[in-house]
Amino acid sequence: MQLYDLTRVSLAYPRTVFALVAAISLALAPGLAKVRPAYGYRVLIGSEHPAIRALTAMTDKFGGGLPVLVGWSCEDTNFCHNVLDEDSLRMAEAITRSLEGTAGIRIVDGPANSPILVPAEDGFAVRTLIEDGRIAEDRAQLIERVRGDPLWLGRLISADGRVAAIELQARDIEEATSEEIVAALEETLAPYEAKGVRFHLMGDSVDTVVGGRALAESSAQLVPFIVIAIGLVLLLLSRSWQDSLIAVATMGVAYLWTFGTLGWLGWPKDGILEVLAPLILVIGVCDSMHFLSRESELRSRERIDLSRRDSILLAAQSVIAPCLLTSLTTAAAFASFTLSDLDTFVRFGSIASYAVMLCFVLTFTLLPILASFLVPPPKHAGPTRSWSSLFKSLATFLEQREHFILVVSASVLVIFGYGWVVQLGYDTDWLESWGEKSTAVQATRFFSQNDMHSETLEVEIDLPADGEILQPGVLEAIENSERSLSSIAYVRKVESILTLVRRVNRMLHGDDAAFDHLASTAQGNAELVELISLSKPDLLRTWISFDNRSLRLSVTVEAESSVEDTKQLIRSAIQRISDSVPSTWGLLISGEVAIQRDWVRDVQQTQFRSFPSSFVLVLGMLIAFFRSFALAAAATVPTLLPVVVTLGGMGWIGMSLDISRTMIAAIVVGIGVDHSIHLLRNYQLRRRAGGSVEDAMREALIETGRPIVITTIALALGFLTLLASAWQTISSFGFLVAASMVGAMLTTIFVVPALIFFAARISKGARR
């Protein structure tokens, strides 16, 4: 049983194969309809991830921690003159009412309905700008008051009063909830947008949906571009539109099967899986290129006229083994992502490796049948004289300059290796990922410019079983924590139950700023909390638990801080709170900022796991295939060098590894090795046939050089189509992988032969 029997049997029973392909396609096609895009951390990280569970628990307990801001200003519209004028307040009230009915939203707090604490004869009163559907008569005084109210400033209104916002608290971070919130917002805001008001939405729930939608739309538009690019390259290679068409059609079947399977598995199409379609088309077609190129070459070279079927069989016999190996190595590289702790990588690794193997199988079953039905394209000169001359000259050059090439390669490896190990950072800057044209990014910039932020680090402090927040010393300890947190870099403000308590205390003393602090005794503080509870119980709900044993601190962080800054911030926060509260108190960190930290950490770990494991897997396969450690090691050079150069280069220019770019290393390992497999396989066969090292390598270069170059062009162009993706991070991924592919090609045709010549020379020297 030989490998190429796969093709032989397919050609022998074409109807059966067609029937089988049709049946599988029909079975999987409904799965396509089930493929749904999904966004948000919960999808990316997985609902069982500790960070997600912590956040879910906290939002359940306090109802807050997942804020979404809906901001507007009256500067560019005739609808209102001031964000707190009557029209604007009426609009805010209508939006608030509309959103309050949305299941995915726990709390809606806006200028129309947010409480304003004011001094009153019996202590203090809770007022709103719209009361019982009417604008408060003393609106002007109330507006004056909210401009100094810490419960409003930076959250509902900007310090200069130019921007107002409605704050929503999402029920959870489920993707469906986010979708529901966005849909509700779109529906509610549409009439006012029609009147010229421009709203800015900020918050994780909204951002992920907006960013995800843009990505899904652009990815859907990418596929035709990729098909055209690959079709053109195939046309260039085969000079036959029929061959190009059947190769693309075969990849279409692979695409159908892959996404059908995805749908049946019920896996969401998240941000990373958006690159799956381009990957299948680009990587899958490589085997077709080698196969068709070889077939065309055989027909051109053989003196007797081969039938199409015979040439197909001969070509399959020639290339199926290296193609299997290249598919296996690529699949292994993708499979290495399954070692990640992040759900999205696990799903991506599994389905991508499955897709690669599907492409291989279809290339050597369906494609030959389709090709056999077509009239063979006219013979052409095979590898043209120019290509032969080029690679012959190259081989001569490499024989003369092997030392130089190896020294340069080693230097590059050292310089860029340093950049990778020392300089490369791990970060996920979503604003950068989405790009400046994203509405989510524009909203973030809008709020940042007005000193309004929604990214929070949520801190839950749990008292011991016998503890209670109104016990003496508890609020004081919390106040100490608050104070120490406020001085940490990138912290905009810290809010907790104490913000309310201080405000109430001040109101009780006739709005005297001197009393803007806690009561002097524990009893006094307890009374203040009791007063708030009696006046407006909802006010306390987001800060302390029902059993009064847990309380929440919300640390608002600058939206444009980097992950490294955030990591430092979290470390400092934990340290300072631990220093301020008794050791018996529990401490739980959550919120968007904490999730992002965990996300980045896991992305980093994914890279740490996927790259070495894929490298080891690939090396193992190569050793088994070549049955020579030396050749296997030489074959891995074209993967190692581009990876090191790309990642080291990223380190040197300050570009970090994020969700997309973390896949570069494994993918380049998987795909980059393909060229050297074809080259070294050809070389090995020629050596076994008795050729000298130099002759074998020269002939191998002449024979495989052209398909290697053209495959690289196809791969690079295919990956470059990702430039059109809505997410910058995916565009950068496409660009860097394309560059790495070119690097892998250059390494294959320059460094691998030089390495072989060098090794041969050393071995000759040793023998002598």
Place this chain on the structure above:
Amino acid sequence: VSGHETTERIRRRLPLAVLLLVAIVLVDVVFSKRASMPGCWLMPNRYALHIPFLDACAEHAANTAAAAPDSIALRARDFVRATSGAALLLFVPLVLFVRTTTAAASPLLIFYGCLATLVSGVLGGRSSWIASYAGLVALCIAPAALFHLSFVLPKRRGILELIPQITRVPYLCAAPLFVVGLYALDSKPLLWTPLVSLLGAIAASGWAILMLSCWYAIRESRSRFERARARFVLCGGVLLPVAPTALHGVVALDVSRVIAVYFWSGAVLLQLSIALAIARHNLFDIATDVRLVLARGIHVAFASAVLIAVFGAMFGSISFGPHHNAEIFLGAVAAALVLTALQPRYGAALESVFIPELERLRVRRLKFERELDGCADAGIAVDCALRCIREVLDPRGVAVLSRDTRGFRVVAALDAGDKLRPDVAEEALRALGDQDSRSLALASEAELDAFPELSECDVELIVRLRSLRGELGLLLVGARPNESPYRGFEIAFVDAIAAQTGAVLAHIELRQELLRKERAATTGRIAIGIAHDMGKELDWLSWLVARLPERLDQPGKLARDIALVGKFTKDVVEGLRGFIHDALRESAAPSPLCAAREVIELAVARAVRLHGDDRIALTFDDSIRALRLHEDVQRAILNLLDNALRASPLSSLVRLSAKRVDDQIEIAIEDRGNGIPDELLANVLEAGFTTRAAEGGTGVGLAVASEIAASHGGRVEIAPHPRAGTRAVISLPVIESDPL
């Protein structure tokens, strides 16, 4: 053919395309608003291209809200700055493109066009979309141009012969990067940094490949020209940027910025070394060129200083303030005039001080001229030339080969061994082409492969030996033992020696030719002389013989006539003998000396005898008593007397006077004939010229007289007589009688 045509068409339009790219940015500087500070090109994606040491640019890029001041004056200043930058960068590449046919000119122009675009944009400090696209094109193409350059420098790669279109590959590769750039400029600014870094890395790789190619060429190339060119490019590319980098490094010790300055200045200065490498004649004698420039600079400075001092003194001030424009103008004009006048006299002397080799060559050349002075032998002249060249250049060998109908043959050789064969000369002739001289040190490796015999013989210089009359042969000069190539002035020296030798050889040949013609003329003259001199006596003889029957009855007269017939017959025989004797004597010893008076009287007697009358009045001065004359002068006097007697009326006398004037003896013959017209005076001494052709005149008498006088260091002068007739004077150097 179509590929070549396309390439040629592209090449023709290249300057236009390059200038268009630069013009886009320059127009933008004029018409768009100032977006940032000069030296800072703010891209639409908020990234900035800037000159390496402008820190404020990064801050400016971060704070895009900062308004930049703008006015017409500022725009004009920015435009001038940007245009100057572009002109500075484009001047040398454009000159090379227009003036040379080198393959490196095109990529060099493309690279510097791109660089000029970027520099103009940076200096202009504008930020419009169209200019940004032009900048992006420049950014993407510049690295490709460097790769293109590395295909043709330091030598044209062999692969170009097989696949000429391969030079287009780098530009094709730039196309997808341009697309990436479009995204990076607009919606994906995240891509900008990696893209620019990648382009920078590609450019650095192109530069490194160029430098390494030069390194390998220096080590491995057989062509000294390629080695020299590689050395230039390598030294220029690596060392030239060191100076600005070091200067900057002193100011700011920031490694990354120092590297940036190195590469920026390297890119800007690379054109100089490449231009010098392309301009072949500079390759081996740049040191001499520098010294020459230094010498001329000092010359100019000195002369200018003198003139300024003179004009300062004239105008009462040597300080050139704002009111001394006239002084400056006059000074400049005068300086130009004086420098032009002084240059030949003092410029060369000053140059010799700075370049002693030139003086040594000059002295040796003068010596060579002296050696050749009066040289009448071609072999000696060639030997002199070879010795001179060997002495100055110290080559491995030097030889002259001449060509005749059977091919080349070695005329003379020094130290050339037995390698020189005629086929070497054939190869040399091919190598020479239509040039007059060629240094094979300037041949590429491919050309050396085409001339294996020349390479084997170590021939370095080939010079064509030429005279006015045509090609004489070839001068081949071997390489130096230490392989150091001949410098420009040394090649010029050999050219001069060859030219001088050619002239001398031509002169010698001409003299030999003249001698041959002289011999032929002498033979002709004998015949004419016989016809002239003997003719009269034979006439007399014939007349006497015809009258003899009449004398039969007059025995006295018969006896006298028979005696006369015998005498005339004897005279004819003697005359013939004399002519033969004279003809032989011209190539042998001079005619014997006789007393001057005797010679003159003999001539008079013969004239009387010839004409049968006695109309000659003879006057001797005492001063000639002790003087002597060559015997053949008698013929000259006779010829002049014959002419005078024929020209004079029978009634008038012909006067002959002889006297000493200083160290000359003057024999004057005056007649009273019609004289000779002025316009014919200049021609009367030419052989064959006569005014008596109808009377049987041969036009030889005066010419023979003149030649005889000239052969004794004298001359014949024919002039109109002051009163009437003609006065002919034979002037001869005085020969005193032996006192003994």
